[in-house]
Amino acid sequence: MSYANEYKCPCCGAKLEFNSTAQRMKCPYCDTEFDVETVQDYNEQLNESMGDDMSWENEAGGEWEEGETSNMRVYSCKSCGGQIIAEETTGASFCPYCNNPVIMAGTFSGDLRPDLIIPFKLNKDAAKAAYEKYVSGKSLLPKVFKDQNHIDEIKGLYVPVWLFGAEADASMCFRAEKKKSWTDANYRYVETSYYQAVRKGKIAFEHVPVDGSQKMPDDLMESIEPFDFTQAVDFKTAYLSGYLADKYDVSSAESVERANTRIKKSTEAAFAATVRGYDSVHCESSAVKLKGGKAQYALYPVWILNTTWNNNKYTFAMNGQTGKLVGNLPADVGKAAGMFLGITGGIGVLGSILWFLLHILTGG
Amino acid sequence: MGGILLSFAIGLIIACIVVLPKLSELKTVHMKNSASDYTVKDSMRFTENRDTFLSTKVEKTPRNTQTSSQR
Numbered sequence: 001m002s003y004a005n006e007y008k009c010p011c012c013g014a015k016l017e018f019n020s021t022a023q024r025m026k027c028p029y030c031d032t033e034f035d036v037e038t039v040q041d042y043n044e045q046l047n048e049s050m051g052d053d054m055s056w057e058n059e060a061g062g063e064w065e066e067g068e069t070s071n072m073r074v075y076s077c078k079s080c081g082g083q084i085i086a087e088e089t090t091g092a093s094f095c096p097y098c099n100n101p102v103i104m105a106g107t108f109s110g111d112l113r114p115d116l117i118i119p120f121k122l123n124k125d126a127a128k129a130a131y132e133k134y135v136s137g138k139s140l141l142p143k144v145f146k147d148q149n150h151i152d153e154i155k156g157l158y159v160p161v162w163l164f165g166a167e168a169d170a171s172m173c174f175r176a177e178k179k180k181s182w183t184d185a186n187y188r189y190v191e192t193s194y195y196q197a198v199r200k201g202k203i204a205f206e207h208v209p210v211d212g213s214q215k216m217p218d219d220l221m222e223s224i225e226p227f228d229f230t231q232a233v234d235f236k237t238a239y240l241s242g243y244l245a246d247k248y249d250v251s252s253a254e255s256v257e258r259a260n261t262r263i264k265k266s267t268e269a270a271f272a273a274t275v276r277g278y279d280s281v282h283c284e285s286s287a288v289k290l291k292g293g294k295a296q297y298a299l300y301p302v303w304i305l306n307t308t309w310n311n312n313k314y315t316f317a318m319n320g321q322t323g324k325l326v327g328n329l330p331a332d333v334g335k336a337a338g339m340f341l342g343i344t345g346g347i348g349v350l351g352s353i354l355w356f357l358l359h360i361l362t363g364g
Numbered sequence: 365m366g367g368i369l370l371s372f373a374i375g376l377i378i379a380c381i382v383v384l385p386k387l388s389e390l391k392t393v394h395m396k397n398s399a400s401d402y403t404v405k406d407s408m409r410f411t412e413n414r415d416t417f418l419s420t421k422v423e424k425t426p427r428n429t430q431t432s433s434q435r
Contacts, residue, residue, distance in 0.1 A: 138386070138389060138390060139386055140383075140386045140387055140390060141390060167407075176415070183427060185427075186426060186427060187424040187425065187426055187427060188424065188425050188426075188427055189422055189423070189424045190422070190423045190424075190425075191420060191421070191422045192420065192421050192422075192423070193417065193419075193420045194417075194418040194419050194420070194421075195415050195416060195417055195418060196415070196416045196418055197414070197415045197416075198412055198413070198414050198415075198416075199410060199412070199413055200410065200411050200412035200413075201408065201409050201410035201411050201412070201413070202407070202408070202409050202411075203403065203404075203407055203408040203409075204403070204404035204407035205399055205402050205403055205404065206402055206404055207402050208399045208402045209402075217393075218395065219393050219394055219395050220393055222394075222395050222396040223392060223393045223394060223396065225396055225401065226401040226402075259399070261397070262396070262397060262398060262399035263399050265397050265398055265399070266398050266399040266400045266403065269398065269400065270400070270403065270408060271408075274410075274413070275415075326392040326393050327392065327393060328390065328391050328392065328393050329390040329391075330390070331387055331390050336383055336386070336387060339379070339382070339383050339386075340379045340380075340383045341379075343375060343378055343379035343382055343383070344372060344375040344376045344378075344379045345372075345375065346375065347371065347372075347374055347375030347378055347379075348368070348371045348372035348374075348375040348376075349371075350371070351367070351368075351370070351371025351372070351374060351375065352367065352368045352371045352372075354371075355367030355368065355370075355371060356367075358367075359367070
């Protein structure tokens with residue numbers, strides 16, 4: 001059995017949480033604030049003096065089926081001793097018995113340790129406010145969705161991401177055209193001049209993120225980009241306190257293809273943008289080679305909001321750093337069709353009347 | 365008759381311009397194909413950057429002067 005880490009308040013002994021507003025660890029009971037480093041050192045010293053081994057065994061319960069527990073781990077809450085059964089990838093959670101924030105020791109150690117983390121800047125209230133703003137002012141959103149809608153769950157989650165950086169060495173060839181036209185008494189002339197534009201060179205990319213979690217939909221993660229990487233800090237488990245966290249279950253080797261696709265597309269767009277002064281430009285050939293590629297493992301802050309309406313689940317995600325919120329909403333199909341027909345019919349009838357009047361006035 | 369059809373066609377285009385953006389604002393989840401947010405500033409350097417003229421072609425079409433003179 002593994003033990004789940006908790007960070008105790010040096011003043012009152014309660015469990016500390018990372019406060020996104022103050023960017024420090026804060027005690028929810030005595031409101032005392034501490035630096036992340038101070039708390040980490042204090043708790044490490046505290047743990048060293050803990051000599052008791054509270055693990056024990058009993059023979060109650062049946063045997064697990066083969067493979068049934070391969071993706072599960074059992075942790076023991078240091079506050080109440082309650083057993084927390086979590087997936088192998090879970091890195092931080094809450095004890096279901098005493099609701100204290102816990103960090104699963106070992107999930108983020110050794111090779112699994114993230115290089116960097118962007119701490120949460122926005123709290124749960126900001127996520128609620130962003131959601132309210134997001135669903136307001138959308139005329140084709142069913143009114144009953146807004147009226148009956150209640151957020152089932154809001155959770156702050158650190159999502160594992162791979163950050164790729166590389167220098168793209170590109171060679172591109174474009175066919176470009178310039179057109180000029182004029183007329184004389186009998187003919188219209190169009191002169192087309194053809195050019196070949198060659199662009200060879202380099203462009204560098206850094207921190208291109210790729211979702212490292214199977215549970216987190218890739219499109220949801222990419223929709224809340226970009227994250228401001230300048231605010232990333234060295235990873236410390238104390239930042240996870242009070243949030244959920246998963247370790248990666250998609251490797252960097254499996255993720256690199258997605259980064260390659262995005263880098264190639266942006267390289268081609270950047271090079272094509274330098275072919276200027278023509279009426280039309282077509283790419284004839286393109287070759288992009290990546291050099292000096294490197295990957296980093298990081299945790300990005302995301303607020304996940306879930307709601308259910310008409311037996312359908314709707315998931316929204318908010319960038320925990322910038323506040324950008326995304327999520328697909330249902331459409332009021334009847335209202336959209338009514339609006340479409342109303343505008344078409346209204347303008348059609350009005351235009352027809354004007355045409356008739358014009359026709360009569362001009363005596364046609 | 366042509367005027368009526370034209371009016372309804374204009375109405376259809378305006379309805380598309382008004383309604384489609386309202387529908388698209390309900391769908392904000394999509395894959396991001398570009399990595400332009402992650403380009404290193406001023407990192408683009410060309411080793412070869414040239415535009416070469418290839419050829420010119422002139423096409424001439426007779427003007428419809430007969431139609432013009434009738435109006």
